[in-house]
Amino acid sequence: MSLTRFILSLFLLLTASLAQAADGQRLYEQNCAACHGLDGNGGVGVPLALPDFQYSASDDFLRKMIRHGRPGRVMPAFKRFSDEEVDAIVRYIRHWAPGKPFKYSSKRIRGDVKHGKQLYAQRCASCHGANGEGGKGTGVTFSRPRNLPIIPPALNNKGFLDAAPDEMIKATLMNGREGTPMVSFLKQGLKEKDINDIVAYVRSFEKHPLPLTLKVPEERLIIMESMQPLKETVEAIKRAVVGKNYRLIRVQYINQGLVEKGRENKKQVIVYFCNFSFLNRALAVDPRVGLFLPCRVTAYEKDGKVFVTSTNPLYMSTIFNNNELHRLCQEMYQEYMDIIEEATL
Amino acid sequence: MKIIANNRLISAIVFMLFATLSYADELMMIRSEQTFPEAMLKLQETINKMGYTISRVQRVDIGLSKSGYLTDKYRVVFFGRNNEIEEITSKYPYLIPYVPWKIAIFAEQENTLLVTADPLRLLDKKHPAANRYLYQWKKDLEKIMHIMQKAE
Numbered sequence: 001m002s003l004t005r006f007i008l009s010l011f012l013l014l015t016a017s018l019a020q021a022a023d024g025q026r027l028y029e030q031n032c033a034a035c036h037g038l039d040g041n042g043g044v045g046v047p048l049a050l051p052d053f054q055y056s057a058s059d060d061f062l063r064k065m066i067r068h069g070r071p072g073r074v075m076p077a078f079k080r081f082s083d084e085e086v087d088a089i090v091r092y093i094r095h096w097a098p099g100k101p102f103k104y105s106s107k108r109i110r111g112d113v114k115h116g117k118q119l120y121a122q123r124c125a126s127c128h129g130a131n132g133e134g135g136k137g138t139g140v141t142f143s144r145p146r147n148l149p150i151i152p153p154a155l156n157n158k159g160f161l162d163a164a165p166d167e168m169i170k171a172t173l174m175n176g177r178e179g180t181p182m183v184s185f186l187k188q189g190l191k192e193k194d195i196n197d198i199v200a201y202v203r204s205f206e207k208h209p210l211p212l213t214l215k216v217p218e219e220r221l222i223i224m225e226s227m228q229p230l231k232e233t234v235e236a237i238k239r240a241v242v243g244k245n246y247r248l249i250r251v252q253y254i255n256q257g258l259v260e261k262g263r264e265n266k267k268q269v270i271v272y273f274c275n276f277s278f279l280n281r282a283l284a285v286d287p288r289v290g291l292f293l294p295c296r297v298t299a300y301e302k303d304g305k306v307f308v309t310s311t312n313p314l315y316m317s318t319i320f321n322n323n324e325l326h327r328l329c330q331e332m333y334q335e336y337m338d339i340i341e342e343a344t345l
Numbered sequence: 346m347k348i349i350a351n352n353r354l355i356s357a358i359v360f361m362l363f364a365t366l367s368y369a370d371e372l373m374m375i376r377s378e379q380t381f382p383e384a385m386l387k388l389q390e391t392i393n394k395m396g397y398t399i400s401r402v403q404r405v406d407i408g409l410s411k412s413g414y415l416t417d418k419y420r421v422v423f424f425g426r427n428n429e430i431e432e433i434t435s436k437y438p439y440l441i442p443y444v445p446w447k448i449a450i451f452a453e454q455e456n457t458l459l460v461t462a463d464p465l466r467l468l469d470k471k472h473p474a475a476n477r478y479l480y481q482w483k484k485d486l487e488k489i490m491h492i493m494q495k496a497e
Contacts, residue, residue, distance in 0.1 A: 030494065034374040034458055043376075043453055076371055220467065221442050249403075254434060254444065257400030258427040268434055268441070272403075279405070288372065288460045290421050290449030293405050298442055300434070311442040316462055319372050 024092030027085055031078065040096050044287060045075065046150055052177040054097035058104055061163045062090045070159035072210075072323035073134060074286070077159075104167040109199045116201030119194055124155075127181065132156025132205050136285065136324065150180050156205040170199045220315045222336050226299070226306040226344040230267065233299045233306050233343060237271045240342040241297070244335065246273040249294050267301040278328075285324040291316070292332070297339060308344050310336045373486055374460045375494040376453075381418040384457035387496050388422060388450060388489070395485050397424040400445050418452035429478060437475040443467060446482060448489075459493055461486055 029038065036042060040049030047053070066086050069077035078086075094101075121130070128134060134154030154160065173195045176184035185195060226233040234251065241248060249272040253264035272294045282289040297310045313336065317329035377384045392399055403421040425445035433440050448461045464479040464486065 030375070034376040038376065038378070038456075043458075221439060254441070255400075255425075255427050255430050257423075258398050258425055258430060258445065265431065265434070287451060287453075287458070288374065288449065290405050290419060290451065291372075291447065291460060291462055293421055293449075294403060296442065300438070300441060302435075302438060307438070309438075309442050316466070319463065319466065 024088035024090075027081075027089050028092045032089070035074070040093065042150065046153060047180070048093055049096035050177060050179045051097045051099075052175065052179065054094065055099065055101050056168060056171050056175065056177070058101055058165075058168065059090055059094075060104075061165075061168060062093060063087070064163035065159065066090075068159045068162060069321065070154065070157050072321060072326075073154045073157055073159070074320070074322050075159065076321055102168070102171060104165045104171075106165050107167065108203070109166040109170055109196050111193075111196035111198070111200030113197070113200045113204050115194070116197035116199070116204075119190070119198050120201050123185065123188070123190075124198070127152040128155050131208075131210060132202070133210055152181070155202055156208070156210050158209065161203070161206050166199050166203060169202055170195060173198060215318075217312060217314045219312050221309055221312050222333075222340055223307055223309040224340050224344040226308055228306065228344075230269065230299060230301045230306050233308060234269050234271065236343040236345070237297050237299060237308065237339065240339045241271060241273045243342070244339060246275045246295065248273050254298070254300075268298065269300070270296055270298050272296050278331075282325070282328050285328065286320060286322050288320060289325065292329075295332070295335075297336065297343070299343075308340045310340060312336075371463060372460055373463055373490055374458065375490045377457045377459065377493045377496055378455075379457055379496050380455060381450075381452035381457050384459070384493065384496070385420065385450060388448065388459070388493060391489050391492050392422070392424050392448075395489060397426055397485075399424045405449075418457075420450050422448045422450060424448075433475065433478060437472055439469070440467060440475060446486075448486075459490060461490070 032045075032048075034043075035045035036048050037045075041047050063086050065075070066078050066081065066089060069075045071077075081089075129152075132155040134157070135151040172182070173185045173190075174192075176182050176187070185198075186192070190198075226236075228236065238248060238251070251269065251271050253266060254268040254270055256264050273296075274294045279289075279293065282292070292313060297308060299306060299308045301307075313329040313332040314326070317326045320326070377387075379387060389399055389402075399422060401423045403423065405419045405421055423445045424447075430444050433444060446461070446464070448459055450457060450459050452458075464482040467479055468476050
């Protein structure tokens with residue numbers, strides 16, 4: 001094949017995949033339905049099909065939400081989509097609630113930030129967090145009954161603040177969102193002026209962003225050399241694990257179950273363990289946490305030396321885009337360090 | 346001289362193609378419309394069809410319903426190809442803690458969710474031969490997830 005033909009066919013492949021991709025339903029089902037549900041009723045993510053949400057959300061808000069996501073709050077940023085693809089997804093989301101969404105200008109709403117802050121503390125903080133960090137957990141996760149309220153989103157979040165103009169925040173406070181715990185604060189007795197003050201306060205979060213804990217660590221694993229032979233090292237791992245109140249689940253060779261019994265590589269041993277209260281805490285903040293489970297430390301012999309190693313939970317954690325989970329992974333990282341240190345003494 | 350330039354061009358294009366088709370900064374996560382028992386069967390069948398062996402299915406849900414969770418349907422499925430695992434663990438020990446690979450599978454009402462990490466997260470410029478495995482796994486995982494998403 002000549003070079004030009006080769007390049008041409010690559011190009012065709014590329015454009016073909018793009019053309020096919022502008023199918024909003026397919027894109028939604030592949031990229032969003034896992035969290036927001038096939039019918040937009042929510043799951044790990046908040047519901048998208050509710051009419052009150054649809055009318056209050058402009059197309060521009062939806063586009064920005066898809067592009068930038070919500071840093072640290074599970075909702076990913078889909079940077080790889082073309083503009084056509086984003087538009088196709090927006091059109092698809094819209095089919096759940098036909099009708100005209102509001103249009104907003106980017107005009108800032110003036111208000112008394114100090115008064116807004118007082119009102120926020122009284123009326124909003126119990127759900128959206130004292131500093132706008134959002135409720136614990138996400139959406140209507142698998143582990144909770146569906147009739148439990150939707151978890152309040154983070155408001156002090158760059159993804160949200162960049163996407164939502166003041167007028168949209170105001171409209172949400174004036175009208176509420178039927179079918180969610182977010183009520184109309186006009187009906188709750190606030191005056192329009194009060195609402196303006198709250199909007200001004202929410203906007204002021206931009207000047208006080210929450211510290212973002214998601215930093216990508218450089219090391220993808222924890223590894224230390226053991227001073228003991230393999231067998232003793234494995235025993236030391238078991239002692240360290242039990243000493244830290246974990247339950248030992250299983251000790252096995254890496255390729256156990258992949259080869260005939262008796263033919264496993266006996267120089268590579270995995271110790272699996274678990275702590276149920278930690279597991280419960282982790283599942284409450286992110287149902288996808290199974291990817292870290294059960295806890296695992298591996299010992300292996302190579303060139304006459306014995307090493308003890310584990311994943312660095314913080315390395316994988318960043319792709320979950322979940323601040324709370326990241327904090328748990330920091331704990332986990334420390335636990336792994338302690339166990340491996342103790343086992344290699 | 347010219348040939349080198351062309352090679353560069355080709356690799357640039359191949360790279361661009363990869364960059365648009367793959368994305369290493371996300372989890373791979375899909376929703377299957379099958380119920381948990383159906384999806385569990387289908388997943389095992391699909392993994393086997395792709396030439397992998399399932400080494401273990403780990404329950405993660407023991408005690409979950411007692412702790413107030415609504416589901417006791419949560420498993421982690423471990424799988425691999427022995428020849429690959431042997432080669433990787435002997436030549437590229439930095440991948441040892443990550444094998445065998447796993448997919449987490451759990452029920453959400455009538456649906457089932459599946460999640461796995463993206464192997465390309467583990468690419469390492471220093472080890473092109475190991476990277477070839479990661480690219481292959483990524484392709485296989487995409488296929489598995491696609492089949493699961495479409496399963497009825």
